[in-house]
Amino acid sequence: MTKEQRDILIFTAFGLVVLVTPLLLQGNYLLNVFVFIGINTMLAVALNLLLGFAGQISLGHAAFFGLGAYISGILTTRYAIDPWMAMVAAAVCVGVMAFIIGFPILKLKGHYLAMATLGFGIIMYIVFNETVAWTGGPSGMSGIPNLALGPLIFDSDMTNYYLIWVFTLLTMLLSINLANSRIGRALRAIHDSEVAARVMGVNVRLLKVQIFTVSALISALAGSFYAHTMTFIAPASFGFNFSVELVTMVIIGGLGSIYGSFLGAAILTLLPEFLRVFHDFDIVIYGLLLIVMTMFMPGGLIGGFEALAAAIKRRKEA
Amino acid sequence: MLSLTKITKKFGGVTALEDVSFNVESGTITGVIGPNGAGKTTLFNIATGLYSQDAGNVYLGEQNISRMPPERLVCLGMVRTFQNVELFGHMTVLENVMVGLHTKSKSGIFSCAFKLPGQRREEKSIRSRALKWLEYTGIADLAGMTAGSLPFGKGRLLEIARALAAEPRIILMDEPAAGLNSRETMGLAELIKKIKDSGITIVLVEHDMELVMDVCDAVVVLNLGRKLAEGTPREIQENPEVIAAYLGDG
Numbered sequence: 001m002t003k004e005q006r007d008i009l010i011f012t013a014f015g016l017v018v019l020v021t022p023l024l025l026q027g028n029y030l031l032n033v034f035v036f037i038g039i040n041t042m043l044a045v046a047l048n049l050l051l052g053f054a055g056q057i058s059l060g061h062a063a064f065f066g067l068g069a070y071i072s073g074i075l076t077t078r079y080a081i082d083p084w085m086a087m088v089a090a091a092v093c094v095g096v097m098a099f100i101i102g103f104p105i106l107k108l109k110g111h112y113l114a115m116a117t118l119g120f121g122i123i124m125y126i127v128f129n130e131t132v133a134w135t136g137g138p139s140g141m142s143g144i145p146n147l148a149l150g151p152l153i154f155d156s157d158m159t160n161y162y163l164i165w166v167f168t169l170l171t172m173l174l175s176i177n178l179a180n181s182r183i184g185r186a187l188r189a190i191h192d193s194e195v196a197a198r199v200m201g202v203n204v205r206l207l208k209v210q211i212f213t214v215s216a217l218i219s220a221l222a223g224s225f226y227a228h229t230m231t232f233i234a235p236a237s238f239g240f241n242f243s244v245e246l247v248t249m250v251i252i253g254g255l256g257s258i259y260g261s262f263l264g265a266a267i268l269t270l271l272p273e274f275l276r277v278f279h280d281f282d283i284v285i286y287g288l289l290l291i292v293m294t295m296f297m298p299g300g301l302i303g304g305f306e307a308l309a310a311a312i313k314r315r316k317e318a
Numbered sequence: 319m320l321s322l323t324k325i326t327k328k329f330g331g332v333t334a335l336e337d338v339s340f341n342v343e344s345g346t347i348t349g350v351i352g353p354n355g356a357g358k359t360t361l362f363n364i365a366t367g368l369y370s371q372d373a374g375n376v377y378l379g380e381q382n383i384s385r386m387p388p389e390r391l392v393c394l395g396m397v398r399t400f401q402n403v404e405l406f407g408h409m410t411v412l413e414n415v416m417v418g419l420h421t422k423s424k425s426g427i428f429s430c431a432f433k434l435p436g437q438r439r440e441e442k443s444i445r446s447r448a449l450k451w452l453e454y455t456g457i458a459d460l461a462g463m464t465a466g467s468l469p470f471g472k473g474r475l476l477e478i479a480r481a482l483a484a485e486p487r488i489i490l491m492d493e494p495a496a497g498l499n500s501r502e503t504m505g506l507a508e509l510i511k512k513i514k515d516s517g518i519t520i521v522l523v524e525h526d527m528e529l530v531m532d533v534c535d536a537v538v539v540l541n542l543g544r545k546l547a548e549g550t551p552r553e554i555q556e557n558p559e560v561i562a563a564y565l566g567d568g
Contacts, residue, residue, distance in 0.1 A: 174431040181430035181437065182416070182423050182444065189406045189417045196404035199366065201392035201421035201484060210427060 007176060014259070015169050022161050031157040035229060037262075037269045038164035039222050042171050044249040044261035046218035049175060051247065052255035053184060054211050055191030056106060057114045059243050060121030064216040066128055066238025067094050068223025070135055073144045073233055083147045087224040091217050098216030102209035121243050128235035140234030147228045160229045167225065171218060175258050187211060188256070241283055248286045252293050254300025263301050319344040319488055319519045320365065320396075325374035327360055334360045335543045338374075342488070342536075347510065347520045349530040349551075352540035353563060358523040359401060361540070362492050365521075366398045367391050378488070392421050395487035399477045401496060401523075407466030411457065411476055414465050415448035418483030422447070448483060455479040455509060471502040478509065488519040495526040507533050531555065539563070 025031045047061050071090035075081040105116045128135050146155045154163045178184050189197040190204055198204050227233050253264030297304045320342040327335040335357045342348045350358050363369040365376050367388040375384045378394055406414050423444055425437040452458040455475045481489055495503045510533050514520055524530050537554045539546040541563040554560055
């Protein structure tokens, strides 16, 4: 079996499990949690393209998520634009914005890049809070319409689940394709040795900006989906804490692993459900998780599984 | 093929290179030698666009390539290897060479994500061409290995395979024999001659005199940032100034 055939098999199996799951969970509140896992997976995959593949940090991705949600919310509630059109408009706006700020920001490296993206995230968070006339400020914005396809309106947990997961699976599939292409290889090359990548003809500066744009665009789409499925949004969902949470998802799952992003998103979405007693300490727990993971499992859960599988195989052969 | 004219480079108050000029003839192997700190690697970094010089010009053929970024120079047919072997350590050996074919392919983000038919065809061709270069350098059996876990000598060969994949007209190699044992160095000498015979011009920075004298057609000697001498290997070996620079003239 070639690597490509194996990838197709794994993806098909994963997709089938995802599509069958709600039939087993009918009426269960977990279905609603699974909708969130889908949105968070989309976000984690988007950030992984930037962080896991190209090796460029962003501590401001919650802002792109928020921009997508607010642009969708404002266009549909104030201007009565069709939600699907609003979604496309939000993605285009955020993509253009990311492309423009990407050029100066991505000249920075390491801590400086982290600080610049962090600053961007905080500025956007302030904008969401202060432009009360547009966003409703801290008390949020309600009455955002659901998405609809003809007579089918996505307003229940079941319909939302399928809506979100079809797009999440699509995002995962396209990202897997990208990872195994010349662009994916060029991104990983930048991660390993920027100077060698340049000497081999990779336009490092442009490629970084392009993947930053794609990553922001997917985050904005996730934001639009979030707005139209929740029908209510508030700035608290798009702050610094959420940016850190996204980075944690990517690192726990495994840098550069698309399925890892799903695992990370699933764990960080489910964890608060089971650990409600720790609620106020969630950011502390995420910090600890990050430290433990980077110290003992730098490849994330997927990297850990792979190492374990290799060790078992060696033992069997010995 | 490649000519440098009056290259000067200062780092703060230190003059790393001063008025260095020389020509590399098409289809030859030119060695650049000199004691440590003579400015050899700085010269390479300027020629390949990683540093910019304070004065002087670099020409590739007729074209002035001074201050062009390295990613453009590949398209004009010039690639290099590094003294400390700059591999993509987390990628496989085959993938490393596939990156070498970056400029020989053109699918963008969109066609890669959607696997459009043109991209699938291109991907197949990238893979088979990369394999061909692994065979050419004799490391095809390592294709699936992670580059970071290669022994040093094999890493060197991989770096050369990756450079060849870009189908250059000229390759600049920064100390390709450094860290190799004598058997590996002999293999390298054979490979370098084979590359030359395929019509590619080569410039070497090298400390291993035996290798330089064996493979080079012309030698340029640098000392303390200046060109001390140039000529055939035999002329250089007999040049009293060169001998003094290497042994110290007391």
